[in-house]
Amino acid sequence: MREFEYLRANTLKEACSLLSEYKEEAKILAGGQSLLTLLKMDMLRPSYLIDIKFIPELNYMDFDEKEGLKMGALTTHRAVEKSPLLKEKFPVLPETELVVASVQTRNWGTIGGTLVHADPIGDIAPTLIVLDSKAKFTSVNGERTISLTELFVDFFATVIEEDEILCEIQIPTLPAHTGVAYQKFSTIEAGIKIAGAASLISLEDGICKDAKIALSAVAPVPIRALKAEEMLRGKPVDDKLIEQAAQIASTEADPVTDMHATDEYRGELVKVLVRRATKTALERAKTT
Numbered sequence: 001m002r003e004f005e006y007l008r009a010n011t012l013k014e015a016c017s018l019l020s021e022y023k024e025e026a027k028i029l030a031g032g033q034s035l036l037t038l039l040k041m042d043m044l045r046p047s048y049l050i051d052i053k054f055i056p057e058l059n060y061m062d063f064d065e066k067e068g069l070k071m072g073a074l075t076t077h078r079a080v081e082k083s084p085l086l087k088e089k090f091p092v093l094p095e096t097e098l099v100v101a102s103v104q105t106r107n108w109g110t111i112g113g114t115l116v117h118a119d120p121i122g123d124i125a126p127t128l129i130v131l132d133s134k135a136k137f138t139s140v141n142g143e144r145t146i147s148l149t150e151l152f153v154d155f156f157a158t159v160i161e162e163d164e165i166l167c168e169i170q171i172p173t174l175p176a177h178t179g180v181a182y183q184k185f186s187t188i189e190a191g192i193k194i195a196g197a198a199s200l201i202s203l204e205d206g207i208c209k210d211a212k213i214a215l216s217a218v219a220p221v222p223i224r225a226l227k228a229e230e231m232l233r234g235k236p237v238d239d240k241l242i243e244q245a246a247q248i249a250s251t252e253a254d255p256v257t258d259m260h261a262t263d264e265y266r267g268e269l270v271k272v273l274v275r276r277a278t279k280t281a282l283e284r285a286k287t288t
């Protein structure tokens with residue numbers, strides 16, 4: 001590993017000021033689960049690491065029915081998995097975290113880190129996308145908030161500017177009669193994901209008022225299956241319609257062939273995972 005200077009920031013203001021000073025020469029260090037691997041592989045050569053892990057103002061969960069959920073970027077996967085608040089208000093989040101990596105990685109890895117790392121196989125992004133989440137960035141120049149669907153631009157690339165820190169994830173309160181589910185397929189437990197799908201269904205008088213489907217590991221970035229969603233909206237949803245939507249979703253994916261699976265296999269998996277996630281989301285919508 002190349003030498004670098006380690007700088008620990010104790011406040012968000014301090015972290016922003018260090019980042020503004022060193023810009024492309026610096027990298028933010030949160031849990032280090034992805035970053036340290038890249039450093040060891042000599043794929044990144046920062047002169048400065050700005051450690052934000054110990055900034056208390058980036059580590060919180062606040063919920064209010066009107067404002068929804070606000071989660072600091074340093075919230076770990078494990079904190080999401082174990083949170084009684086999230087189990088009650090957004091049970092799909094702890095459920096998604098249960099299939100992320102190992103307990104060791106979940107203990108250190110953060111929500112902010114996984115989103116900025118932007119690995120297309122990341123599990124939490126599709127779930128956050130169907131929940132209509134937003135990401136808030138801070139820099140010495142101020143703040144900006146974007147929809148999570150705008151965050152990812154390519155494999156391991158986001159719209160974050162070099163002087164910005166992802167500081168908060170915002171999730172609106174779920175409407176009544178809304179169910180959400182996430183499905184992932186890996187060849188081994190906690191192994192590299194071959195494909196993933198998250199679905200959200202909102203019902204009103206038995207009719208699908210809203211549907212959101214997000215796919216991961218089947219395109220350079222997590223994507224919405226917009227045509228499949230459209231097929232579900234405004235109709236009474238049954239198994240036949242879900243099957244049709246799942247077929248359409250697989251045509252919206254753009255998977256690659258790699259050492260883990262062929263593009264064709266990934267396309268077939270999308271059908272299966274969208275069908276399972278949407279059926280579960282529908283059942284949950286009927287009982288909430």
Ligand SMILES: Cc1cc2nc3c(=O)[nH]c(=O)nc-3n(C[C@H](O)[C@H](O)[C@H](O)COP(=O)(O)OP(=O)(O)OC[C@H]3O[C@@H](n4cnc5c(N)ncnc54)[C@H](O)[C@@H]3O)c2cc1C
Nearest residue numbers: 028030031032033034035101109110112113114122123166
């Ligand atoms: C063995 C292993 C298995 C894994 N399996 C899975 C899995 O099954 N599913 C899954 O989804 N993920 C998996 N991961 C990825 C894991 O979720 C991420 O490594 C972790 O969440 C990244 O968070 P971190 O805090 O460690 O980020 P870091 O490694 O510290 O940082 C990652 C990147 O984000 C930047 N960054 C971090 N925080 C911020 C911020 N707040 N603002 C701006 N930039 C920031 C860093 O500069 C760096 O570029 C696995 C990782 C490992 C090591």
